[in-house]
Amino acid sequence: MFTDSRSKRVVLVAHCVLNQNSLSDGTADFPGSINEIVRFLLQSNAGIIQMPCPEMLCLGLDRGDVHGGERPVIVENTRIRQALKKSSATQTIKSLVNQIVIQIEEYQRNGFTVLGIIGIDRSPSCGVNTTSINNQEVEGEGVFIEALRGELEKRSVHIDIVGIKGLETGKALMSIKKLLEKY
Numbered sequence: 001m002f003t004d005s006r007s008k009r010v011v012l013v014a015h016c017v018l019n020q021n022s023l024s025d026g027t028a029d030f031p032g033s034i035n036e037i038v039r040f041l042l043q044s045n046a047g048i049i050q051m052p053c054p055e056m057l058c059l060g061l062d063r064g065d066v067h068g069g070e071r072p073v074i075v076e077n078t079r080i081r082q083a084l085k086k087s088s089a090t091q092t093i094k095s096l097v098n099q100i101v102i103q104i105e106e107y108q109r110n111g112f113t114v115l116g117i118i119g120i121d122r123s124p125s126c127g128v129n130t131t132s133i134n135n136q137e138v139e140g141e142g143v144f145i146e147a148l149r150g151e152l153e154k155r156s157v158h159i160d161i162v163g164i165k166g167l168e169t170g171k172a173l174m175s176i177k178k179l180l181e182k183y
Contacts, residue, residue, distance in 0.1 A: 001110070002110065002111070002112075006047070007045045007046060007047070008111060008112045008113060009044075009045065009046040009047065009112065009113045009115055009183065010046055010047040010048070010049055010107055010112055010113070010114055010115065011041060011044075011046045011047070011048060011049065011114075011115040011116055011117075011118065011179070011180065012049045012050075012051050012100065012104070012114070012116070012117045012118065012159075013041070013048060013049070013050060013051065013117075013118045014051055014053075014118060014119050014120045014123070014126040015050055015051055015052060015053035015056075015126075016028075016034075016053065016120060016126075017033065017034050017037055017038065017050075017118060017120070017166075018033050018038060018048070018050050019032070019033065019050070019053075020032055020033060020034070022053045022055075022056050022061070024055065024062075024063045024068055024069070024076060024077075024080060025062065025063075025068050025069025025076075026068070026069035026070075026071075026073060026076065027073055027076075027077075029166050029167050030166060034166040034169075034172075036169050036173065037118075037164070037166070037169070037172060037173065037176065040173055040176060040177075041176070044180050046115055046180065049103065051096075051100055051117075051126075052096050052099075052100075053125075054084065054089075054092070054093050054096055054125045054126070054143070054144040055080055055084065055124070055125050057092055057096065058083070058084055058088070058089035058092045058093065059080065059083055059084070059089070063076070063079075063080050063083070064083055065079070068080075072135075073122075074122075074132055074135055074136060074137060075135045077122065077123070077124045077131075077132030078124070078132050078133060078134060078135050078136075080124045080125070080132075081124030081125075081131065081132055081133065081142070081143060084124060084125055084143040084144070085143060089143075093143065093144055093147050094147065096144070097144070097147045097148045097151045098151065100148060101148070101151050101152060101155060101157065104152070104157060104159060105155070105157060108157070113183045114159055115160075115179060115180050115182070115183055116159055116160040116161060116162060116179040116180075116182075117145075117148070117159055117160070117161040117162070118161075118162055118163075118164060118176060118179070119142070119145050119161060119162070119163045119164070120163065120164065120165070120166070121163035121164060121165050122137050122165065123142045124142050124143060125142040125143050125144040125145070126142050126144055126145055127140070127141055127142035127145060127163060128141060128142075128145055128161050128162060128163025129163040130163070131143075145161065148161075149161060160179055160182065162175045162176065162178075162179050163175075164176065
């Protein structure tokens with residue numbers, strides 16, 4: 001089975017790596033995608049799985065406040081994080097996490113290598129090393145990554161998760177390269 005040209009290698013990426021248009025107002029650093037990272041991933045011959053944007057799906061494109069872009073990014077990220085912790089958002093996040101874990105398990109069950117997950121640091125949802133709390137960027141995970149890691153651990157599925165910042169392209173590419181070279 002699967003004896004064609006596919007690499008049988010996949011990587012999961014935060015939605016905004018491929019689609020900056022999904023970000024909250026005032027936070028996009030690129031017009032469409034983080035091109036250097038996308039190019040690097042394409043050259044790796046790994047399939048790219050775009051994870052859903054939990055912020056957009058829970059709060060909408062305006063993140064529940066049309067004036068969000070008028071606040072400093074870290075302040076708005078803190079507000080978004082608080083909104084993502086409300087019960088209606090928590091249920092949506094749980095559903096999204098379940099869908100991702102099902103995909104990961106399906107790939108693994110069929111002999112594919114899941115190379116890892118790439119999140120976006122400082123994000124209130126997809127931060128891996130840092131997130132936004134109390135109007136500060138602090139060490140810790142965003143709400144979505146925390147829930148995803150918890151579900152993966154609960155199901156005994158080990159996947160490396162790295163956090164990057166789009167404007168720190170060199171550092172981001174080094175982290176992704178390390179992730180992809182493990183297999």
